[in-house]
Amino acid sequence: MTDATYGAKLQRDGKSYAIQTRIPAGVVTPHELETIARVAKKYTISLVKITSGQRFLLVGVQEKDIAGVRKELGPLGTASITPSVRYVQSCPGISYCKNGTQDSITLAKTISDEYAGQDFPAKIKIGVSGCPRCCRESRVRDVGIMGTTKGWTVTFGGHSGFKSRQGEQVATGLTSEEAMKCVRSLLTHYKAHAEPKERSSRFIERVGTEWIGEMKKE
Numbered sequence: 033m034t035d036a037t038y039g040a041k042l043q044r045d046g047k048s049y050a051i052q053t054r055i056p057a058g059v060v061t062p063h064e065l066e067t068i069a070r071v072a073k074k075y076t077i078s079l080v081k082i083t084s085g086q087r088f089l090l091v092g093v094q095e096k097d098i099a100g101v102r103k104e105l106g107p108l109g110t111a112s113i114t115p116s117v118r119y120v121q122s123c124p125g126i127s128y129c130k131n132g133t134q135d136s137i138t139l140a141k142t143i144s145d146e147y148a149g150q151d152f153p154a155k156i157k158i159g160v161s162g163c164p165r166c167c168r169e170s171r172v173r174d175v176g177i178m179g180t181t182k183g184w185t186v187t188f189g190g191h192s193g194f195k196s197r198q199g200e201q202v203a204t205g206l207t208s209e210e211a212m213k214c215v216r217s218l219l220t221h222y223k224a225h226a227e228p229k230e231r232s233s234r235f236i237e238r239v240g241t242e243w244i245g246e247m248k249k250e
């Protein structure tokens with residue numbers, strides 16, 4: 033990756049690029065949608081794809097346009113491409129969904145803001161669901177958070193890829209503040225002890241879950 037292609041990913045054709053947007057909790061305003069549409073039209077973006085991480089992927093960007101696209105996207109164009117918290121997904125949660133038991137959008141935005149710009153050994157995907165129906169697939173995210181009538185349940189080490197794995201349950205019945213504290217403890221430990229490029233699921237398989245058991249006693 034050169035300075036000219038920073039923030040973009042080379043596509044299958046070997047010459048065009050894709051640019052990811054930063055959309056905390058998967059929530060966009062009408063103004064942000066207009067920005068994406070304006071940029072897509074101006075730079076003749078061939079495909080605007082909604083990804084599994086609740087973000088917009090602008091595909092088919094020419095190399096000469098990468099800097100312009102990112103700049104004109106403004107805050108939307110600041111998605112991290114380093115090993116970091118790539119996204120924090122959220123379902124509508126208790127504010128909007130009739131099944132919701134907890135405020136998933138607010139918690140997801142809080143986590144997203146706290147970890148913006150921080151690097152980790154490997155990418156981290158976080159899913160926040162407002163009830164045990166788990167529409168944000170929290171159990172197969174590096175950090176999974178699910179609401180219940182008694183508070184938040186937090187899991188760690190989930191993975192949905194090649195070698196899928198359900199995350200280990202770390203704590204349950206947490207307030208939002210306690211859930212944030214739990215996420216901080218998990219990610220701090222992972223950051224300090226994981227090897228480069230080692231996703232949380234592989235980290236757990238290598239080191240075991242004793243340290244999570246220790247956290248449960250705290």
Ligand code: SF4
Nearest residue numbers: 123129132162163167
């Ligand atoms: S996880 Fe629960 S609260 Fe969230 S969208 Fe699904 S049913 Fe609704």
